[in-house]
Amino acid sequence: MAKKQEQKQKKEKREQKKTAPNAKKIQEQKMQEHEEDILHWADHIAKEVKARVDADPKLKKLVEKQGFIVYDEKTPSGKIHVGSGRGWIIHDAIAKAMRSQGMQATFILSSDDIDPYDKPNKELPSDWDKYLGMPFRNMPSPVPGYEHFGDYYFRQATEKFGELGIEAELESTGEQYEKGIFNKAIKTILDNHQKVQAIYKELYGEEAGGANKIPFNVICEKCGKIATTRATHWDAKKELLAYECKDDVVKWAQGCGHTGKVSPYNGNGKFPWKVEWAAKWPSKTVVCELAGKDHFTHGGSRTCAVKISSEVLDYPPPYPSTRTETGDGYEFFTIGGQKMSTSKGIGVAFADITNYLPPKIVRYLLIKTRPHAVLSFDPCKDDDIIFLFDRYDETERIYFKKEKASNPKEAKMQKRIYELSQVGPIPKKMPAQISFVFASVVIQTGLNEEGALKILRRLGHIPEDLEGHDMHAVMERLHDAKRWVERFASERYKFEVQSIGHAIKLREDGLIGEKERKALLMVAQTVKKKKWDEKALHDEFYHICKKLNVDVKAFFQSAYKVLINKERGPRLASFVLTLGDRAVQLFENVA
Ligand SMILES: [Zn+2]
Structure with missing residues (x-):
């Protein structure tokens, strides 16, 4: 028995030994998961990109020279819509997160200005159609x-970057071709064009255009169009590309019939889009490039680019892709409930985004939302906008430790969201806060910023000598609230304080009951007696109603009728205090 017992103990010990390191490992893993959990998505991506680079000696060497390149591009075919802004703020946040982790990181945004003008821009008259097929950078x-067509539309969007705190190095893709940045990739792709064709065949079938053509579009030396040329032969030895400029290359532009032979280097042409996407990665040492989920569909442009980058150019595709996985794109961002799309010619332009929301709130919205979450914002939905401003204020209070988050994890997250949402340096102390709805009441009562400031001072919300960043914050909030009331708010949040004449007329016309008029007079006398706070005054309303046997609902309706000629309005006690003498006079004159 004893022996058996001993054996059992030994066995248990062995088991323990076996499980002990496992348990430790699990614990470590849990801690790691926990750490991931509390990381903001931008910090998480920065960390993951660094780990990838560290694990790839060849890539690491390149990054040591070039830094971490976060890359994005945009075709400047017309007004750039707000949906693109999501990618720019995402990439800006990732580059900022990288820098705060001590990595040398740059966000590069390139204008794909050597792309062809491929459909008429609806903003322009039809005589612009003569440019169809030409590169944007060669159009007026x-x-x-502005330097050219592409420059104009690109800058309409990027001139807003400073205001929105987006730090990006702006480039022209056409200029990169001209400078020879893509020359090496051009040679590799052309020398291996059968491999590229095989990838197209595998993804899209034998019939696909890319499965049969040499993947390079020369700019026709005669007519200047790039969309109408077809490469016919690559002479790898002489490094010359034969091409023809024909009518049957695309439906929307006509070729001139010219045939020729040119060097494909230094800006004489470009890759088709999917190949170009892949070629940019090794040429610019890109380690991170997200894109909208429409690019990441099964077999979509990202999948194709990933294969070309990995199999033909031997370069590891940037995050979130790997050599074998496409990864996921970010979700759409819409304003006004519709998907913003350039091709449909609808929706809000990126350049106009600050007509809807102030820059730091735009950033806040995009920074607090994970890239994989759909984001639609409707400025006409009262709750959307009020909630957004209130949440921003809450995040700010948590950052400055004026309010406790629900738990330490949340506190850390909110702090990071606040940091990444700022345009310019983070304030040293908490700026003065006026809640959004209250600001809308004050601005409508005070009629303008000056009047509103007077009210805020009288109510003790701001000190007499408010200045500097506090003054800036209050003025900004009043301005935002004013714009909302004037352009987007529903009737529920709009009002006009009435004149004494209105109160007198209500009395003369007998539109307010006698009991209610007495109650309102009592409110006027009560308010004059001493300094009230909102809650005490609110309770007092009920006392008065009880004392005079007035129906509470009728009392409130009458009060709003006298003050703003509506049945409902802002919270009454706070509103009466905001109006001050004005409310007293109105109530006295209706009595
Ligand atoms: Zn031509």
Whole structure:
């Protein structure tokens, strides 16, 4: 028995030994998971990109030279819509997160200005159709003062970057071709064009255009179009590309019939889009490039680019892709409930985004939302906008430790969201806060910013000598609230404080009951007696109603009728205090 017992103990010990390191490992894993859990998505991506680079000696060497390149591009075919802004703020946040982790990181946004003008821009008259098929950078600007067509539309969006705190190095893809940045990739792709064709065949079938053509579009030396040329032969030895400029290459532009032979290097042409996407990665040492989920569909452009990058150019595709996985794109961002799309010609332009929301709130919205979550914002939905401003204020209070988060994890997250949402340096102390709805009441009562400031001072919400960043914060909030009331708010949040004449007329016309008039007079006398706070005054309303046997609902309705000629309005006690003498006079005159 004893022996058996001993054996059992030995066995248990062995088991323990076996499980002990496992348990430790699990614990470590849990801690790691926990750490991941509390990381903001931008910090998480930065960390993951660094780990990838560290694990790839070849890539690491390149990054040591170039830094961490976070890359994005945009075709400047027309007004750039707000949906693109999501990617820019995501990439800006990732680059910022990388820098705060001590990595040398740059966000590069390139204008794909060597792409062809491929459909008429609806903003322009039809005589612009003669440029169809030409690269944007070789077309005139529709507005004087810009280098070319592409420059104009690209800058309409990027000139907003400073205001939105987006730090990006802006580039022209056409110029990169001209400078020879893509020359190496051009040679590799052309030398291996059968491999590229095989990838197209595998993904899209034998019939697909890319499965049969040499993947490079020369700019026709005769007519200047890039969409109408077809490469016919690559002479790898002489490094010359034979091409023809024909009518049957695309439906929407006509070729001139020219045939020729040119060097494909230094800006004489470009890759088709999917190949170009892949070629940019090794050429610019890109380690991170997200894109909208429409690019990440099964067999979509990202999948194709990933294969070309990995199998033909031997470069590891940037995060979130790997050599074998496409990864996921970010979700759409819409304003006004519809998917923003350039091709449909609808929706809000990126350049106009600050007409809807102030820059830091735009950033806040996009930073607090994970890239994989759909984001639609409707400025006409009262709750959307009020909630957004209130949440921002809450995050700010948590950052400055004026309010406790629900738990330490949440506190850390909110702090990081606040940091990444700021345009410019983070304030040293908490700026003065006026809640959004209250600001809308004050601005409508005070009629303008000056009047509103007077009210805020009288109520003790701001000190007499408010200045600097506090003054800036209050003025900004009043401005935002004013714009909301004027342009987006529903009737529920709008009002006009009435004149004494209105109160007198209500009395003369007998539109307010006698009991209610007495109650309102008592409110006026009560308010004059001493300084009230909102809660005490609210309770007092009920006392008065009880004392005079007035129906509470009728009392409130009468009060709003006298003050703003509506049946409902802002919270009454707070509103009466905001109105001050004005409310007293109105109530006295209706009595
Ligand atoms: Zn031509």
